[in-house]
Amino acid sequence: MSTLGILYRQRLRRDRWQLLSWILSIGVLAWFALEAITKTFGDEASRAQVLKLATATPAILVLRGLARGPALDAFTFFEIYSFLALLAGFMNTFMAVRHTRAEEETGRAELVSATAAGRWAPLGATVLHGLVANIVLSAAVALGFMAGGLDPVGSIVAGLATGAVGLAFLGVGLLAAEFFSTSRAANGISASLVMLAYFLRGFGDATGQISPDGMTMTAAWPSWVSPIGWGQQTFAYTGNRIWPLLLPVGLAAVCTAVVVRIMARRDVGASLLAGRAGRADARSWLRGPFALALRLQQGVIIGWCAGGLATGLITGSLGSALQSTLSTNASVTAALREMIQAHGTSLTQLLIAALFEIAGVMAAACGVQAVIRVRQEEAAGTAEVVLSEPLSRVRWLGSFMGLGAISVALVMAFTALGAWVSLVASGDTSSAVGDVWATGLAQLPAALVYLALPAAVFVVWPRATIPAGWALLGIGVVLGIYGGMIGLDQKIVDLSPFTHTPVVSSTGTDWSGGFWMLGIAAALAALTLAAVPRREVGNA
Template sequence: MGALWILYRQRLRRDRWQVIVWVLSIGMLALFAVAAIAKTFGDDATRTQVLQLATAAPAILVLRGLPRGPALDSFAFFEIFSFLGVLAGLMNTFMAVRHTRAEEESGRAELISSTAAGRWAPLAATVLHGAVANVLVAVATALGFMAGGLDPAGSLVAGFATGAVGFAFFGVGLLASEFFSTSRGANGISSTLVVVAYLLRGVGDATGQVSPDGTTMTAAWPSWISPIGWGQQTFAYTGNRWWPLLLPLGLWAACTAVVVFIMARRDVGSSVLAGRSGRSDARPWLRGSFSLALRLQQGAIIGWCIGGLATGLLTGSLGSAIQSSITSNPQVSSVLRGMIEAQGISMTQLLVAALFEVAGILAAACGLQTVLRLRQEEVAGTAEPVVAESVGRMRWLGSFLGLGAVSVALVLAFTAVGAWASLAASGDTSGAVDDVWQTALDQLPAALIYLALPALVFVVWPRATIPTGWALLGVGVILGIYGSILGIDQKLRDLSPFTHTPVTTSTGTDWSGGFWMLGIAAVLAALALAAVRRREVGTA
């Protein structure tokens, strides 16, 4: 117990600021969402119209949630819970990998295992640390909803549903750390699974059964294979069901048990999927700084491209399912016809726009991770020998920036290929089939901002690169994608690149914001390249 307590305190001290920021952000987001929804959609009649619009155009539900009635509390849960689940999932996967695979990768785990703590005390301390953090998330979320004036009983269910989603993904992060030999690989696959869970929940919500009045839905089966979907099934404020929380908690327990089973049979530092042995000499093509950057990042780029392709492939199958559900409900069809006539867009165009918002976030994250790799190479001490040769600092940074731009374009291209192929296979003849290429291009400027701005942070303030990079992306998503829901002032929302993403409609595309963002990204990249010549490369 003494070793367990010491290791647990070490984790608390190491993560004190990260946990505080995550927990407070999730709790405050719940509070702000309720306040904004109460202000923007102040009565049941307005909220009923919004829900009928959402069920009439189910593509909206991919980025929202499962409608369960027009009351303020259930409407708030519908609007914000899925995003709270994503935040809880990312927090937990990063935390789990940081205290398991990253520790083994650095060699610290082997040192601790050689002491009286042994092999199991570190794992027990990590599991305890994750459990406490998720309880704090649950409490903070519940208090946020309560402070917004929502029903306390339903707020407790909503809060603990968020915490339970966190538990599930903590177990996923632990299990990923057993399979992959690097923290980068474990983080990549576990965060991808968070996005997959979000999309599965969205598919289940969008293809569910709509009630006759168009204000409630019963989710389809894909929601039942998503931890975020399990949290939604609590029906907070309308049903207050606790039993669905057994599913994410069961996943957490099962993953932990499998981790114990695997750890008992492997050496410290090894993994289920062993990394390939390196060559004694480099291949002929591995002679330039760009090819080195590509070799270091190829696994991550492939992973993000697969995520983009999967997002695109959802378009055709999801569009067919949505069309079928609309056709079977005359009331929904009439509402949808009115909306399409008013906006001059098709159902498929709505769906493509919604899914490409997700693709834009994936592309931005891919570009950001390329810059973060620069900092990881510098801390590991492998960057200094590279720039000490003829490569130089500018060429080294420029190679990663070039690779980041290419990887961003590849993620969007794979998304477009998936969307085009799935729409063509489904027999869709609307103009959106050809629009997918333009829609993919529309996401490029915002994604490049998240390549250039973190690169400048890396040059000016190296130690802040990783936390600042992810914080910038998170804030950008909140302001740009969810800012209208949260009632955030337009001046603040305009700070997010996602707010200015060009939108393709039947009348064309306004690229004025896109050109401005491309210019800003170019200026930021040029400043980073100019400034990197004057700073030292080191491990601090």
């Protein structure tokens, strides 16, 4: 077998579970979204009303897509495509950095280049790995839509649009890995570029030209500088245009060509932007495991808090418009009640609870990343160095978990702050405005469960920490947020912690579910800390 084939098989084996989780999750999400839309907006009149609301409310277009009519297939593409493309972007940038800059950072790339593989076979294997992964991703999205009964041709176009955007961000990730000396920096800038593309597309959609009937829109120029906007321009189901996909594929080709040019002129392990030299001595406050954990994760925590603040601010901008629609559309109100498992609450409280569930997922993701950082420190060997000092494993792991709990609370606090400010600024004087703080508090128990669960996996099965952490969160989101909307058995839906999140109501709030989840999280955390001294550091 050729060297390229051997390296490709190595990448496939290394990513088999992680990549499978990404692709299946995105494909299943396409099908779940279609099922939820079919149940919630079963008639064209309801979809037309939502489209008119969306075209009149720019904030909705930022989060959704480009309206192309009230038909079920076009409405589904409007609702979910931009989010599928966003996930495809993250999948590909992380994959590109993992097999390039991370390999150089750990020294493995230099060992491989010293063999018959040389410098170019690893890059070729990574590009081939990404190409095949995006072809499979395209098929998964297309099958997800076709499984729901949508037109096969349009579904294939939607799948190709998702895969092409993923391919573009594979190139972006490869190029980012050439600029930065650490995988953390390369991942950070790559993820930021994915989010920038998402919001550029959203801004272009929000400022586009609306048709007289309010059913369709033409995107403004910012959408045309975003790979996600390029994929959206295929007009799957309504136009089925293939030529816009030449843009993301071309971007991937250009980025790869630039990477080849740069690699021919630099040493293995070097980068275009030199890393900043560290201090000879640590600062006075960096003297304990908690301070070290904070230093390692401060950028991640700030990013999630900023996301929570933005989610809270969006609450106010959508408030009045959504309330007017909810009051006249019983199916939309019913869908919200099923999504958050709430009955008897006011429309404003339903809206706040629904939006805060998004922030709750973000807070849970922040908790998952805190545990993932522990595993990364152990896998890199730095944890063993730290533990060679007079520091117990319980205190070491407890510091990361404690910081994770604080960061989860901070994400929800910033969300509540943003919601409170935006609702007050929008002129909402209802009592529900003051409930945003309690609603933020209600999301904490479920998020803390997703801090304790990966920590338990880290102690029992260290190698599974990263894939299991994200997989558990993904399953919880699908079951808890979409399960009730598509009619899954309640026993299955109840497996998700998000199902048991208390919903704040002016008539009385049932906090029992929150207390149960707090107890489960505390028990898991205690068992984890009790078990960590019983295994070896670096245990595979």
